[in-house]
Amino acid sequence: MKLEMKDQPGQLVAALKPISAVGGNIIAVIHQREASAAAKALDVQIVLELPEGRLETLLELLREQGVTVVRIGEERLLYKCTLIMIGHLMHTDLSDTVDRIDRTGSAEVTELSLVMPAINAPSSARITIRSTTRTEMKKAIRILRGVAEQKKLLIIEPLEDA
Amino acid sequence: MRIAILGFGSVGQGIARAILAKDLNITVTGLADSRSGIIDAGGIDVAAALARKGNGDSCGTPGISPADVVTKAEYDVLVEVTPTNVETAEPALGHIREALGRKKHVVTSNKGPIALAYPELRALAEANGVLLKYEATVCGAIPLIHAMQEGLAGNSISRLYGVFNGTCNYILTRMAEDSLTYEQALAEARELGYAEADPTYDVEGIDAAIKLVILANTILDMHTTLDDVERTGITLLTPDALRLAEDLDCTIRLIGEIVPKAGVLRVSPRIIGKEHPLVVEGTLNAVTVEADLAGELTFIGKGAGSTETASAIIGDLLYIHDRYVQGS
Numbered sequence: 001m002k003l004e005m006k007d008q009p010g011q012l013v014a015a016l017k018p019i020s021a022v023g024g025n026i027i028a029v030i031h032q033r034e035a036s037a038a039a040k041a042l043d044v045q046i047v048l049e050l051p052e053g054r055l056e057t058l059l060e061l062l063r064e065q066g067v068t069v070v071r072i073g074e075e076r077l078l079y080k081c082t083l084i085m086i087g088h089l090m091h092t093d094l095s096d097t098v099d100r101i102d103r104t105g106s107a108e109v110t111e112l113s114l115v116m117p118a119i120n121a122p123s124s125a126r127i128t129i130r131s132t133t134r135t136e137m138k139k140a141i142r143i144l145r146g147v148a149e150q151k152k153l154l155i156i157e158p159l160e161d162a
Numbered sequence: 163m164r165i166a167i168l169g170f171g172s173v174g175q176g177i178a179r180a181i182l183a184k185d186l187n188i189t190v191t192g193l194a195d196s197r198s199g200i201i202d203a204g205g206i207d208v209a210a211a212l213a214r215k216g217n218g219d220s221c222g223t224p225g226i227s228p229a230d231v232v233t234k235a236e237y238d239v240l241v242e243v244t245p246t247n248v249e250t251a252e253p254a255l256g257h258i259r260e261a262l263g264r265k266k267h268v269v270t271s272n273k274g275p276i277a278l279a280y281p282e283l284r285a286l287a288e289a290n291g292v293l294l295k296y297e298a299t300v301c302g303a304i305p306l307i308h309a310m311q312e313g314l315a316g317n318s319i320s321r322l323y324g325v326f327n328g329t330c331n332y333i334l335t336r337m338a339e340d341s342l343t344y345e346q347a348l349a350e351a352r353e354l355g356y357a358e359a360d361p362t363y364d365v366e367g368i369d370a371a372i373k374l375v376i377l378a379n380t381i382l383d384m385h386t387t388l389d390d391v392e393r394t395g396i397t398l399l400t401p402d403a404l405r406l407a408e409d410l411d412c413t414i415r416l417i418g419e420i421v422p423k424a425g426v427l428r429v430s431p432r433i434i435g436k437e438h439p440l441v442v443e444g445t446l447n448a449v450t451v452e453a454d455l456a457g458e459l460t461f462i463g464k465g466a467g468s469t470e471t472a473s474a475i476i477g478d479l480l481y482i483h484d485r486y487v488q489g490s
């Protein structure tokens with residue numbers, strides 16, 4: 001996630017404290033000297049990871065500190081789940097199977113390893129899904145279960161959650 | 163303490179051998195297999211009955227039926243160890259009702275009556291002032307039911323999951339170890355006596371599902387039936403799938419899982435880290451219980467076998483003996 005704010009004196013320090021208070025993890029702090037430099041304030045970008053559901057609390061805390069958030073950037077795909085599929089994966093249009101997850105917009109298939117078996121035998125594949133939130137991951141897995149039922153594929157889920 | 167045993171196969175004979183080998187203060191006064199029975203208030207010659215069975219003969223006299231033993235023998239506890247019927251639970255269910263009605267305690271390894279009729283049987287036992295115990299129905303030698311009912315009394319269970327079927331665990335262990343196909347591993351399990359001629363009940367996850375129903379209904383205050391369990395077996399697994407899991411330092415095991423609050427009852431093959439405590443070898447069973455006060459506990463042990471299952475039966479018998487049976 002990316003937060004953009006005006007770099008006024010003291011703002012950066014004021015912004016960093018609440019981030020650790022809500023359990024966030026700062027990945028990078030980027031100063032941008034752009035056109036707006038003329039206007040006394042610099043733009044600063046903070047790239048961070050945030051536990052799910054903490055964004056509202058963080059924004060609240062930042063407001064209290066008098067920090068002005070200009071823009072909240074795109075959320076990143078923090079949740080990862082690896083599953084195994086068995087069945088006639090090619091005959092049942094593997095790219096459609098992948099597409100149904102990618103189409104959600106909030107979850108996507110980031111890795112796929114397919115083992116091709118003898119002709120007409122069922123094939124096995126390992127598929128890694130990433131998503132922005134746990135809820136989106138659950139939704140993606142639900143979609144995959146539905147597809148599996150329809151295409152008569154066996155889905156092996158991990159014992160532990162994403 | 164006097165007991166009558168219905169069923170003289172693997173489990174029944176295991177109980178008989180333990181009684182002969184150890185000084186357990188248990189006398190067998192009634193015994194039946196599918197075709198014969200013995201009733202002797204003075205105590206049956208158990209060694210002779212085992213010998214007859216060993217020769218391929220019936221254990222007793224052809225004219226005496228299991229129903230005769232239940233209704234006519236003099237015993238404190240009925241030990242019901244006949245084959246499981248998941249559709250009707252009969253004839254075991256009728257025999258258990260009859261014994262409880264006669265104010266006799268009942269100990270069983272038979273999953274049918276417990277999975278299908280526990281609330282009714284428990285009420286009947288209570289009304290008659292006797293106990294109904296069934297430790298051997300879930301995970302053989304592992305005292306899981308006792309641990310949850312006694313040791314963990316007062317805890318709330320948020321999740322319970324594990325390996326409940328030794329046959330499937332053996333097949334999956336072998337597929338992972340030596341890249342065997344499902345069919346090859348199943349053939350091997352049959353040869354070693356770990357799988358029945360018709361393995362459906364095990365490999366389709368039905369056996370594990372029944373055990374979940376028993377735990378859910380008798381310990382977790384749920385009201386479920388076999389149909390409520392979301393169930394996938396292991397018959398479609400490929401060596402390739404196990405290799406794909408292996409690449410991630412994982413393997414695949416058939417896991418039964420209950421999440422009481424979410425109403426989840428599920429048996430399915432799952433990807434699991436190789437270092438996970440539930441990854442046990444061969445025919446072992448393993449169950450993890452997540453409890454609010456106790457935290458996480460994992461039980462590992464033999465889920466089947468003549469002597470191992472007899473261990474659970476005898477534990478139940480002595481529990482009853484210590485609390486209820488006066489005198490010898």
Ligand SMILES: NC(=O)c1ccc[n+]([C@@H]2O[C@H](COP(=O)([O-])OP(=O)(O)OC[C@H]3O[C@@H](n4cnc5c(N)ncnc54)[C@H](OP(=O)(O)O)[C@@H]3O)[C@@H](O)[C@H]2O)c1
Pocket residue numbers: 168169170171172173174194195196197228243244245246253271272273298299302465466467468471
């Ligand atoms: N084996 C295990 O490790 C294990 C573990 C946990 C639970 N259990 C459960 O324990 C029970 C017994 O298992 P097992 O392995 O001992 O089975 P088994 O070896 O097949 O023996 C079953 C015995 O019951 C007798 N029988 C069959 N129908 C009967 C009837 N209507 N009335 C009286 N006796 C009858 C059989 O008679 P014949 O001898 O004349 O055929 C045999 O002696 C099953 O419900 C099983 O699910 C077994």
